[in-house]
Amino acid sequence: MRAVHLALFELRSYLRDMGDLAFSLLLPITLLAVMLGAFGQQDQFNGTAYVVDEDNGPYAQQVIGRLKEIKGLDVRLISASDAESRLDRANITVAAYIPQGFSQRLSGGQGAQVTFKQRGNGGQEGQIVASIVRGVVQEVAGEAYVRNQVQAALSGSGTNPSDVASTVDGYLERERRSPTVGVREEDVGKRPNMLFLFLPGVITMFALFAVSLRSQAILDERRNGTLERLLVTRLGAGELFFGKFLAGLARGLAQVVILLVLAEIVFRIFTPVSFFSTLLVAALFVATVSAIGLVIASVARTREQASWIATIFTLVMSMLGGTFFEVQSGLLRTLSRITINWYANDALKALITGDGTLAKLGLQMAVIGGVGLVAFFVARALFKAVPEGK
Amino acid sequence: MPEEFLIAQDLQKSFNHINAVDGVSFSIHKGEIFGLLGPNGAGKTTTIRMLSTVLPPDNGDVVVAGHSVRNQGDLIRRLIGVCPQELALYPEFSATDNLVFFGRMVGLSGREARSQAQAILERVGLTDRAQGRVEKFSGGMKRRINLGISLMGHPELLFLDEPTVGIDPQSRNNIYETILGLKGEGKTILYTTHYMEEADRLCDRVAIMDHGRIVAMDRPLELKRKLGPPDKVTLEDVFLNMTGRSLRD
Numbered sequence: 001m002r003a004v005h006l007a008l009f010e011l012r013s014y015l016r017d018m019g020d021l022a023f024s025l026l027l028p029i030t031l032l033a034v035m036l037g038a039f040g041q042q043d044q045f046n047g048t049a050y051v052v053d054e055d056n057g058p059y060a061q062q063v064i065g066r067l068k069e070i071k072g073l074d075v076r077l078i079s080a081s082d083a084e085s086r087l088d089r090a091n092i093t094v095a096a097y098i099p100q101g102f103s104q105r106l107s108g109g110q111g112a113q114v115t116f117k118q119r120g121n122g123g124q125e126g127q128i129v130a131s132i133v134r135g136v137v138q139e140v141a142g143e144a145y146v147r148n149q150v151q152a153a154l155s156g157s158g159t160n161p162s163d164v165a166s167t168v169d170g171y172l173e174r175e176r177r178s179p180t181v182g183v184r185e186e187d188v189g190k191r192p193n194m195l196f197l198f199l200p201g202v203i204t205m206f207a208l209f210a211v212s213l214r215s216q217a218i219l220d221e222r223r224n225g226t227l228e229r230l231l232v233t234r235l236g237a238g239e240l241f242f243g244k245f246l247a248g249l250a251r252g253l254a255q256v257v258i259l260l261v262l263a264e265i266v267f268r269i270f271t272p273v274s275f276f277s278t279l280l281v282a283a284l285f286v287a288t289v290s291a292i293g294l295v296i297a298s299v300a301r302t303r304e305q306a307s308w309i310a311t312i313f314t315l316v317m318s319m320l321g322g323t324f325f326e327v328q329s330g331l332l333r334t335l336s337r338i339t340i341n342w343y344a345n346d347a348l349k350a351l352i353t354g355d356g357t358l359a360k361l362g363l364q365m366a367v368i369g370g371v372g373l374v375a376f377f378v379a380r381a382l383f384k385a386v387p388e389g390k
Numbered sequence: 391m392p393e394e395f396l397i398a399q400d401l402q403k404s405f406n407h408i409n410a411v412d413g414v415s416f417s418i419h420k421g422e423i424f425g426l427l428g429p430n431g432a433g434k435t436t437t438i439r440m441l442s443t444v445l446p447p448d449n450g451d452v453v454v455a456g457h458s459v460r461n462q463g464d465l466i467r468r469l470i471g472v473c474p475q476e477l478a479l480y481p482e483f484s485a486t487d488n489l490v491f492f493g494r495m496v497g498l499s500g501r502e503a504r505s506q507a508q509a510i511l512e513r514v515g516l517t518d519r520a521q522g523r524v525e526k527f528s529g530g531m532k533r534r535i536n537l538g539i540s541l542m543g544h545p546e547l548l549f550l551d552e553p554t555v556g557i558d559p560q561s562r563n564n565i566y567e568t569i570l571g572l573k574g575e576g577k578t579i580l581y582t583t584h585y586m587e588e589a590d591r592l593c594d595r596v597a598i599m600d601h602g603r604i605v606a607m608d609r610p611l612e613l614k615r616k617l618g619p620p621d622k623v624t625l626e627d628v629f630l631n632m633t634g635r636s637l638r639d
Contacts, residue, residue: 002497005491005495006495009491224477224478224479225475225478226478226479228439228444228474229472229492230495231444232442232472233467233492233495233496233497234467234468234495234496235495
């Protein structure tokens with residue numbers, strides 16, 4: 001019971017400390033808003049095609065005109081020197097060069113070539129833009145080929161070449177507007193909400209930050225003597241340790257509850273079952289993190305050491321654990337599986353999106369709880385209220 | 391024969407093979423103020439930590455009201471109150487919150503804790519600042535609340551480790567009065583200080599420690615008499631005579 005009093009006393013301290021509240025609540029909310037603003041509102045692809053037109057002929061104009069008709073694609077015509085300079089500065093990652101003589105070669109029935117200059121693989125946006133440009137160029141080249149072939153076939157037949165050209169262009173235009181082979185898009189569900197991707201990561205990262213940084217406060221208490229003072233009350237060493245564990249749990253849980261309630265008020269993403277399931281997994285994660293905070297407080301000798309250990313630990317766990325984007329590559333992907341954040345984020349995403357239930361998340365909960373138990377016993381073995389004492 | 395409330399027998403404690411306390415023995419009678427004096431690093435705080443169950447002794451034993459620190463630490467903690475040298479307070483909370491919190495930790499109910507907190511605030515002259523945040527207090531006020539916390543639960547035995555260090559004469563006087571009032575109530579007090587006049591004024595008996603050992607122990611008057619006429623000799627003369635004049639850490 002005294003351990004509970006101790007935890008509630010610390011919880012009061014957290015709730016009345018405006019600086020701590022601002023850090024633990026406003027910062028995650030701001031970060032979530034920024035992430036959603038940056039990535040959450042895109043219903044279609046938006047990109048920019050940087051085109052260097054060294055040809056200035058009719059086919060080059062046709063390519064550029066058709067690119068401009070594509071929704072979401074911003075076409076910027078730049079000079080070759082500007083393109084070089086921007087590529088050098090990594091200001092852009094891909095530029096498409098339409099070479100001199102492009103139109104002349106197509107008119108003459110010869111092959112032509114468009115060049116893409118890119119940094120690395122051009123990045124995700126660059127690859128998509130290059131693919132769009134390539135498609136348009138092939139379309140224009142194909143039409144030129146058909147036009148030339150028909151003209152060649154009918155030459156000498158007495159047909160007026162301009163009539164042939166306008167007839168062919170008419171067919172090509174009709175084919176372009178309503179293609180013979182259509183592509184149908186079938187909607188199989190709502191587009192994944194980016195909130196579902198970011199919210200679990202923000203919750204776990206800030207819980208980890210806040211609770212592991214508590215280790216500094218414990219070191220402060222050890223230094224100013226309040227821990228020792230508590231030891232000479234009826235609070236035994238075990239109760240003191242448990243009280244500190246509960247205090248971390250209460251503090252982290254308060255933060256998580258406020259964030260989840262705010263998320264529900266603003267985004268309406270939970271059912272009652274998913275809300276409490278999410279809260280349960282978050283509580284398990286926070287309990288584990290509270291034990292880890294005590295391990296840090298036990299191994300660190302100074303406040304600064306505790307701060308660095310907590311910060312590095314939090315950043316590594318958050319990055320590898322897929323806080324915002326899942327790690328894709330081989331070794332890092334394997335490493336991400338040994339972080340508790342990955343399991344927590346995975347479980348929270350499943351619950352928030354409604355794809356999972358607690359019954360299906362046994363592995364994730366077992367891993368988080370297992371790590372928590374180990375950390376709890378390690379911390380208990382190492383924890384000292386006074387430097388040389390119990 | 392006065393009743394011995396605390397008995398320390400051959401206490402020893404070392405850190406990294408350095409003897410911090412080396413065979414300390416003494417007893418404190420019920421209702422007595424016992425001064426533990428010594429230069430910095432003499433082993434006073436380590437001794438208090440062992441007496442108050444925070445540190446286990448490497449050797450020897452402490453018996454408080456018949457209970458040994460070896461296996462009855464929890465029973466001893468019901469009898470003691472400790473005022474540490476550091477200001478062991480929660481500065482973001484009010485004086486009342488600090489007192490009530492530690493009151494709950496010594497096993498008082500919420501009502502008892504609030505009632506005792508009010509009485510103690512009056513005793514240490516902080517009633518009008520009861521709801522004030524401790525971080526806003528002056529050094530003297532913090533010292534008084536530091537002492538006040540050790541009184542929660544009405545402990546029989548008090549360990550007061552330099553309770554008057556660095557404060558103004560008014561606060562010091564309040565603390566003196568509080569301590570003498572506690573003695574009047576029959577409390578047993580172990581008191582450490584660097585102010586020899588203070589020890590002379592308050593303590594029934596004093597022990598002078600140096601290098602982890604007790605080098606002298608008696609009534610202040612008797613200790614002074616051993617060095618010369620008591621009206622000419624001060625306790626500080628005795629202290630310097632016993633511990634030397636070389637500088638300490």
